[in-house]
Amino acid sequence: MSTETVTIDSLGAQGDGIFHASNGPVYVPFSLPGETLGIARVKNHGTIISYGETSPDRVAPACRHFGPDGQGGSCGGCSLQHMAKPAYNAFKRSLVVAALKSKGIDVAVGELIEAQPGERRRVVFAARRTEKELLIGFNQAESHHIVAIEECPIASPGILSRLDALKRIGTAIAANADPFRMTVIETPTGLDIAVDGLKKLDDRERRGVTEVVLSMRGIARVSFNGEIVIEPQKPQLDFGGVPVVPPPGTFTQATVTAEEAMARLTLEHVGKVKRSADLFAGIGTFALRLARVGQVHAVESDDKAVRALDHAARNTQGLKPVSVEKRDLFRRPLMVSELKVFDAVVFDPPRAGAEAQCKELARSTVKKVVAVSCNPLSLARDLSILTAGGYRVTSVTPIDQFLWTPHVEVVATLVKG
Structure with a gap:
């Protein structure tokens, strides 16, 4: 271990400050660009031991457990509590901008829909x-x-x-x-x-x-x-007025605010179509809301989630027909011949994205697509596949669901023709 004084050059994708040493980048948690710090360095990892010049974007953390001097140790739940809100929002948005740029996608990225303390359900x-x-x-x-x-x-x-x-x-x-x-x-x-x-x-x-x-x-x-x-x-x-009993340990969106923002953007783009498909549907976050305006086919690989979605749809009045299908879309995506009956497709895959499904979508005649993602990098890859197939990206909106972390949700809307 060595000690040295360094100046932080930039912020990495995981929220750590970076300075560039002669033998490569060194990552310093809880630091900000422009700061001069004394650090203890082990290989490419630095720990702050003293502060020289600090950034005007540095603020006091909201929690006693945060940072290198946190009570009981440095809680790993948050990594950016020390960053002022304007700079923090710009950083989150920049993650999406950089991911799209890496795939040659030149589209405007909207302002970040902010998260607030106390929202995590x-x-x-x-x-x-x-x-x-x-x-x-x-x-x-x-x-x-x-x-x-x-x-x-x-x-x-x-x-x-x-x-x-x-x-x-x-x-x-x-x-x-x-x-x-x-x-x-x-x-x-x-x-x-x-x-x-x-x-x-x-x-x-x-x-x-x-x-x-x-x-x-x-x-x-x-x-x-x-x-x-x-x-x-x-x-x-509650998904837009439809009560759903989640299976034990199932995935749900972490905050109601982010879920409702994603749903609003999705519904506004899909509009009043006759038939849509919700792929990687989970327990029906989007499908059950879409069923207020048209028929929905929901596809999900987890059997318990499929059954929960189906039960909710069958026991709620006022919905259009909802069909469900248990299917692994990574191995068996909906093919072009199956997609032709849909006016719109929504997909919200795990972090790996929906590469196989997007290759089929790119060849389809589906008019409207909504891509929801928790990983800007895999989303950028998927959007590049769709745009190469004739789709045009009409909006990209970053959403902060995981406050004070480097994770960001994104909703992208596309049209064909």
Whole structure:
């Protein structure tokens, strides 16, 4: 390890400051462009040990657990709390601009739809039982060390106010000191808590969890490795007025604000079409909203998600027909011959994107497409495939769903002809 004084040149895609040494870039977490800092350096990683000239964009972090001097260690949940909002918003938008530019896509990128503190309805906690108590918090960056949290400005008050309840449930469920995860979703009917990472749950532990949950209010469900342990009442999400019961541990958008922004942009572009397809549909975030205006075919690879979507559609009045299909779109994308019946297609794939599906879409006659993505790089690749096939990008909107992190959602709209 060596110590040296450096000046930060730029911000990397993961939010770390970068200075360029003679042997390559060195990454310094919690730093900002233009700052002169004393760092301890190990290979290409630097740790701040002193501050010289700081950036005018530096602000005090919102949380005591943030940064190199955070309480209990540096919580790995956030990486950009030290950055003023205008510079932060510009950085997030620049990630999308740079990704599109890398694929030669020259289109205007809209302003970032901002996230606010306290909006996160889905939080994944790291937890581990100790001799004294249950540690619950977030892993330190690039470490298995759990930083036990006492506050979390990104989490919804409904989750944060129940930390003691989560500790009691985790204590009852954990038989040893093995680390595990607690995914908590705040729903209108109570918290939905999915525990995974532990190997088994015996009858004694199951009874203990049941007793703990029955002794408190506000817990809708506790599941273990996808199996329901106790469900005092079904957790429900609302997709444009359609109630959906999510399967245990299922994916949901992390904030209602971001979900509604994505849905609004999607519905505005699709308009009043007769028939649309929602690909990588999940539990129906877009499909069930689209069914207010036209027929929808929803395709998803996860069987439990398909069944939840289908149940919601069948039990909600006022929707147009919704058909569902369990299908792996990475291996078996909808072909051109199947796509010809749709006026619009919406796709929201995992981080890997939808390359195979976009190759079929590019050859299709579908008039309108909405591409939703949590990865600007894979989105840029997918858009390049579509534009090469005759589509024109009409809008690109970045959305901040994961506050104070380098992650950004994007909604892109396209038309053909």
